[in-house]
Amino acid sequence: MKFYIATDHAGYAVKGYIKDLLTDRGHDVIDLGPDSADRVDYPDYGRTCAEAVRDDVGSFGIVVCGTGIGISISANKVPGIRAALCHDAYTAEMARAHNNAQILGMGERVVGKGVIESILDAFINTEFEGGRHAGRVEKINAIDAEYKR
Ligand code: RB5
Numbered sequence: 001m002k003f004y005i006a007t008d009h010a011g012y013a014v015k016g017y018i019k020d021l022l023t024d025r026g027h028d029v030i031d032l033g034p035d036s037a038d039r040v041d042y043p044d045y046g047r048t049c050a051e052a053v054r055d056d057v058g059s060f061g062i063v064v065c066g067t068g069i070g071i072s073i074s075a076n077k078v079p080g081i082r083a084a085l086c087h088d089a090y091t092a093e094m095a096r097a098h099n100n101a102q103i104l105g106m107g108e109r110v111v112g113k114g115v116i117e118s119i120l121d122a123f124i125n126t127e128f129e130g131g132r133h134a135g136r137v138e139k140i141n142a143i144d145a146e147y148k149r
Contacts, residue, residue: 001124002059006032006049008042008071011064011108014116018062021120046074050081053102060123061103072105079144082137087111089122096126098133 003022007015012034022029032048034040042065053061061083065071068085075083083103084095087110095101104123106116128134 002028002030002056003062004030004032004049004052004056004059005062005064006045006071007034007064007108008045008066009034009037009039010042010066011068011071011106012037014064014106014108014113017113018064018116018120021117025124027124042071043074046071046083047078050075050078050083050103054078054080059102062120063103063105064108066107066109068105068107068110072103075103075105079148080141082140086119086123088115089118092119092122093126096123097129098136100128100133100137 005015005018019029019031032052033045046063049061049063053059063071063075063083072083072085075081081103082099082101083105084099084101085105086092086095092104106119111119
């Protein structure tokens, strides 16, 4: 799988750890910044990651800020993107199986390294189930289309 990853300063400390986990598992990772723990604004990085995933069909994204909330909200503002803020392996599994999320959001101040690893593995190893869930995802896409300027 191909992943884009972006954080803010409050997610920066776990970025290298996440990149190592993904590359150890044979995935490609493109780091969209930041390059230091200096203070930045999470909307800039949520947006950058979401635009990269939107423009590279079939790719996935990972966004991390302190809570995971702000950067996930920001990523979701890009039409066509479904960014899921996950706190455990179950929510990560459902984000793929039911919501066909392309972007995984996490909060560095919320989850520790062991939980991050289990979240990543659940997200990576789960396929979208389609079926009844496909129509619901299409309804999400229809909201985007309706409000797109
Ligand atoms: C930064 O202090 C913090 O507000 C940010 O990382 C994130 O938690 C926002 O949702």
